[in-house]
Amino acid sequence: MDPEDDQAPADPLALIERERANLVRHIAPDPRLMYWPWGFAWLIGFTLLFLRYGPDGKVYVNLPDWLPLTVLMLLFIAAGLVTGFAGSRSVRRTSGPTSQAGLAYGLTWSIAFFGFSVLYARLANDLPDQQAGLLWAGGMVALTGALHMAGSAIWQDRQLFVLGAWTSVINIVGIVAGPGWHSLIVAIAGGAGMIVAGFLGWRRLR
Amino acid sequence: MTDAPELDPVIHAQARLRVVSALSALREADKITFPRLQESLGMTAGNLSVHLRKLEDAGYVEVTKTHQGRTPATLIRLTRRGRLAFEEYTAALRALLDPGAQS
Numbered sequence: 001m002d003p004e005d006d007q008a009p010a011d012p013l014a015l016i017e018r019e020r021a022n023l024v025r026h027i028a029p030d031p032r033l034m035y036w037p038w039g040f041a042w043l044i045g046f047t048l049l050f051l052r053y054g055p056d057g058k059v060y061v062n063l064p065d066w067l068p069l070t071v072l073m074l075l076f077i078a079a080g081l082v083t084g085f086a087g088s089r090s091v092r093r094t095s096g097p098t099s100q101a102g103l104a105y106g107l108t109w110s111i112a113f114f115g116f117s118v119l120y121a122r123l124a125n126d127l128p129d130q131q132a133g134l135l136w137a138g139g140m141v142a143l144t145g146a147l148h149m150a151g152s153a154i155w156q157d158r159q160l161f162v163l164g165a166w167t168s169v170i171n172i173v174g175i176v177a178g179p180g181w182h183s184l185i186v187a188i189a190g191g192a193g194m195i196v197a198g199f200l201g202w203r204r205l206r
Numbered sequence: 207m208t209d210a211p212e213l214d215p216v217i218h219a220q221a222r223l224r225v226v227s228a229l230s231a232l233r234e235a236d237k238i239t240f241p242r243l244q245e246s247l248g249m250t251a252g253n254l255s256v257h258l259r260k261l262e263d264a265g266y267v268e269v270t271k272t273h274q275g276r277t278p279a280t281l282i283r284l285t286r287r288g289r290l291a292f293e294e295y296t297a298a299l300r301a302l303l304d305p306g307a308q309s
Contacts, residue, residue: 005257006219006220006221007219007220008219013299015220015223016296017227019224019247020230020231021231022246023228023232023238023246024231025246026242026246027232027238027246093242094236094238094239094242095236095272096236097233098233
């Protein structure tokens with residue numbers, strides 16, 4: 001035991017705040033790992049989609065037709081692995097209601113996206129390319145927005161609600177604007193929104 | 207006016223105040239694994255154990271030995287009594303530092 005262990009603390013209130021913040025930082029997942037992989041996946045993937053499948057069938061850059069969606073899917077899988085790994089590591093640091101909620105929340109994302117992918121795969125071949133693309137992208141972004149808003153209720157995190165609401169609104173705007181525009185709006189406003197959320201969350205914990 | 211509030215001697219010691227403060231950041235009923243707590247506090251395992259035992263003796267902390275898969279794990283949480291003692295401690299502290307603010 002260190003000799004100063006039993007001494008009265010010099011500035012107890014500062015000590016209390018420091019240790020509380022320290023602990024939260026040690027058990028919470030790094031917000032950068034939770035948001036940035038998705039932010040960059042949206043930014044890069046949807047930008048490629050916009051360049052190849054612009055509004056009214058316009059082709060800005062003549063990429064191979066399979067490329068944008070393949071890149072988007074690969075980036076999504078990579079992002080899912082990173083956040084799944086970071087999230088599950090955080091869940092194992094504690095035990096109890098919060099850890100249970102984290103597990104349920106993580107599984108909800110996976111199951112919801114899987115369910116939507118099955119629906120999409122079933123319908124995609126019967127729709128024109130542009131409509132199928134909008135169904136896929138619009139549905140995924142709608143799910144993301146809804147899950148972020150639900151997440152804010154679980155974690156009592158207002159910032160997460162703002163992110164979810166923002167994502168939902170730009171999705172609606174994009175869907176109304178139509179195929180092509182949707183990709184551009186989601187790439188810029190949605191991707192940037194998550195990158196900003198990751199940065200703000202990280203700064204708050206630091 | 208002159209009856210200054212007593213500071214709980216179990217908590218009013220540098221190392222144990224740090225432990226209790228860290229644990230108070232968990233939600234009630236949540237437990238943290240020993241290595242995570244140790245890492246957060248930057249204490250040696252032996253030192254942390256000593257202080258946890260004192261806090262456990264006072265009924266402020268609950269230490270549970272369990273298994274996570276096959277690996278044995280030690281989980282720690284602040285008991286309701288510990289949380290209450292911590293809240294009283296911080297209230298007493300604030301009253302001492304700023305007696306005028308007392309209602």
